[in-house]
Each structure stands twice: as C-alpha cells, then as structure tokens.
Amino acid sequence: MESHYVVIIPIEIDEDNDGTYMGMWQGAGRGQGGDHAQEVAELSPTQARRRLTDGELTLVDVRQDDEWASVRPAGAVHAALDTVPASLSGLPDGPLAFICRTGRRSTQAAARAVSAGRSAVFNVTGGLEAWEAAGLPVVAGPTGA
Secondary structure (H helix, E strand, C coil), X not given: CCCCCCXXXXXXXXXXXXXXXXXXXXXXXXXXXXXCCCCCEEECHHHHHHHXXXXXXXXXXXXXXXXXXXXXXXXXXXXXXXXXXXXXXXXXXXXXXXXXXXXXXXXHHHHHHHHCCCCCEEEECCHHHHHHHCCCCEEECCCCC
C-alpha cells in the first residue's frame, strides 16, 4: 500500500477568494503520477461581478440565443454552449467565468474550455438565477445586433 501524507497549512481566507481556494483544495490530490489537470473553480455571482467590473475576467453567458436576447448579465459576452470550444478563440485571453441559467451548462462549458487548454477558468455558482437574486445588474431585451 502506498503512503500518503497530509500537510495542513492554516491560512486566513478572504471572502473575495473563497471560491478559488475551495476549488484548489477540492482539486488537491487528483492527478496522481504528475498529472495536474486544471480544475474549474467556482465563483459566487458577487465575486464574478466584482472581478468583471475590475477588468480581471471575461464573463461568458453560454445560454441559447433566445435566452441571451431576453435577459443577460450586464457586461457579459455570449457564446452558446454548443459553440464551445470552437468559440474560445474569439474570446479575450485571460480568465474566463462561465454563466448560464442555473450553473449546469456553464459547468460543461468551463470543462470544455479547460480541455481546450484555457487556464483560469471559473463557473458562476447558481447561474443567472443566483445573479439576479443577488440584485446584480442585468440587461433585458434584444442586443440590437
């Protein structure tokens, strides 16, 4: 039987990064034998909005065209799930946070982005439903495009 060691390092976790730390912690130990696959970290809607506003990430809405046209998070770009990973080349370099209605499709899109080689990939927990419940800004109606 193989021996495993656990090292516990107490750290103070600030609210803005708790999703990132949790994702790193949950991914620790996966990837035995040198395989250190990128994990998708979770961001709360508030964390995602703050990072979007600060220019630290691109928010990607992966819902269908009609859903996007109806209502969308302010500041988001659109790339429907069925276009990911092909649409990744049209997105800015840097961190990406994926969002959908509830978080299921955005989790799939984020996993596809990681598989395609993107790093710093996040999923917005609870999707647009949680975004709106948190009182974060949305844009309603057609995009005019």
